Amino acid sequence: MLRDRIRFKPLLDKLVSAEEAAAYIQDGMTVGMSGFTRAGEAKAVPLALAERAKTHPLKITLMTGASLGNDLDKTLAEAHVLARRIPFQSDPGLRKAINAGEVMFIDQHLSETVEQLRTQQIKPVDIAIIEAVAITETGGIVPTTSVGNSASFAILADKVIIEINISQPASLEGLHDIYIPSRRPTRMPIPIVTPESRVGLPFIPIPPEKIIAIVVSEKQDSSSTILPPDAETNAIAGHLSDFLLNEVKQGRLGYELQPLQAGIGTIANAVLHGFIDTPFHDLKMYSEVLQDSTFELIDSGKMTFASGSSITLSAEMYKKVLPRLSEYKHHLLLRPQEISNHPEVIRRLGLICINTALEFDIYGNVNSTHVGGTHMMNGIGGSGDFARNAFMSIFVTKSIAKNGAISSVVPMVSHVDHTEHDTDILVTEVGLADLRGLAPRERAAVIIANCVDKDYRDPLQDYYDRAVKRGGHTPHVLEEALSWHVNLREKGTMRPA
Ligand code: COA
Secondary structure (H helix, E strand, C coil): CHHHHECCHHHHHHECCHHHHHCCCCCCCEEEECCECCECCCCHHHHHHHHHHHHCCCCEEEECCCCCCCCHHHHHHHCCCEEEEECCCCCHHHHHHHHCCCCEECCCCCCCHHHHHHCCCCCCCCEEEEEEEEECCCCCEEECCECECHHHHHHHCCEEEEEEECCCCHHHCCCECECCCCCCCCCCCCCCCCCCCCCCECCECCCHHHEEEEEEECCCCCCCCCCCCCHHHHHHHHHHHHHHHHHHHCCCCCCCCCCEEECCCHHHHHHHHHHHHCCCCCEEEECCEECHHHHHHHHCCCEEEEEECEECCCHHHHHHHHHHHHHHHHHEEECEHHHHCCHHHHHHHCCEEEEECCEEECCCCEECCEECCCEECCCCCCHHHHHHHCCEEEEECCCEEHHHCEECEECCCCCCCECHHHCCEEECCCCEEECCCCCHHHHHHHHHHHHCCHHHHHHHHHHHHHHHHHCCCCCCCHHHCCHHHHHHHHHCCCCCC
């Protein structure tokens, strides 16, 4: 069995325990680890490292593709192993350590990390730890349920530790397409012309002598934490599909739309799920995370192909999909995240990008990351890669949060991730604002009329009317612009008295 998974036989001599492998990691090192949105992370070695740190404290910089499952970020943060964390996380425990200033978190566009590594703009990776389903006859690494940054970590690191996960189905082999852009200044265009384009290898090519240790693990990926669709997310999906249907009617789109990208989380998943009950057909995805909704659309016959960088599913969907992976294979492809999120490819394919905002303002600036302007939620992830380069950039959110104590539409966002120049369409359960071709004053009118909860509409209109009296291209009452956030901090609600 193990011989089928480790097919380059000399590497069988490298089998060690997780504790022995973790011993290679020293204080001050930069570790590049597999893992993207709770999928395909190395599991045994980081846990052994956290255990060791209890008696032998050490600090590392941890880079991954994106967030980790199996409570790894929490466990590593609680063991005080993390000095720096790059480029994304979504764990409440690590979030606490970041917001307390204990862990330095570099919140980065997901397409950028390995470009900066490759050009030595950030500290190099000392050791890569990659979860694999197999090692090929030539020593190539076959990743599991995510590719993320694993390929470049393994290629750029001096030393590589492999976790062969025997609980991950062998049928994952063949799902991956590993393409690494060539060096500048002679870089060639990335030859992806449709979401299905296969342009690389089905494994990560590295010299096998770089592999210093192999650990066998059986721990499964954590299932996703998304909630099922509710009345508000159904309403958001309804507004969006009505809008897209009108685009078809106007002749600007066909029923197959443009390839879709959908962000992480409950809302984006629910919105995509809503496409099942629409007349759209032959849909394709060129996205980052393939969530439950992708498989529901494939099962319903609505979607023909999905390209992503990871597969992150609910427990129920895992049970359904993993045993039938071979059947799904001709509908799916997993790429490195710098390719799934590459500006060049996003522009070429002309993606309709749907991401979630925490809040947006009357001019269409979006905050996806900072609660109250100061406290990190998860990170920008790929939303910036997609929004700035999209054919159509859509942001969705519920109009209120925390039982109405928070309005998600505010006079001025308390942190900017996506500027007004990167947002075309905003949708809440109240309605949809089409901002294309509109100047700031026109945008404000459309956003206030269509997206705001009834309790906040009049106060927002009043703010805007007073701002307009002061003049300007983008009118504001500056001393009041963040007063809703100040109210929230001081009184626990943005709601006007
Ligand atoms: N201010 C403060 N908190 C807010 C808020 C606001 N304006 N709007 C929502 N929230 C809170 C919710 O109450 C909820 O809190 P809880 O976890 O305590 O229940 C939490 O934020 C998540 O909101 P939810 O409505 O469940 O949405 P979600 O699961 O779809 O997540 C984001 C929304 C914005 C946090 C998430 O999409 C994200 O991290 N995005 C940034 C990264 C990204 O876009 N990646 C995609 C690229 S592929």
